Amino acid sequence: MVYNQYHKGKYLVAWHPKSSTENERHSVVIRKGNIEILVKQIAGALAKRIVNYLEVGDKVDQTEEMGFIKFGSRVDLLLPVGTKINVELNQVVQGGVTVIATL
DSSP, X not given: OOEEEEEOOBOOOTTSTTHHHHBOEEEEEEEETTEEEEEEEEXXXXXXXXXXXXXXXXXXXXXXXXXXXXXXXXXXXXXXXXXXXXXXXXXXXXXXTSOOEEO
């Protein structure tokens, strides 16, 4: 993991278009070779508490927990162009189980 940053912010409902940039969130960048993935844990109107276990320099393995958002909320996953997406829009996924994409 090469980037780990907490961002103070608002507590808009998770589905609000600006929640990804204005809400409290924790951003992490994971790098493998020349591929980088950005993961944003975003607090919503009820969550208001993000816990992230990672520190810069940590090795991150597939299916490992990186933290959680108390009372749930939203996670944005920004993948490189050309990534094969394995899930459908509005599909319910399960952390550590559902294969979201293949690089």
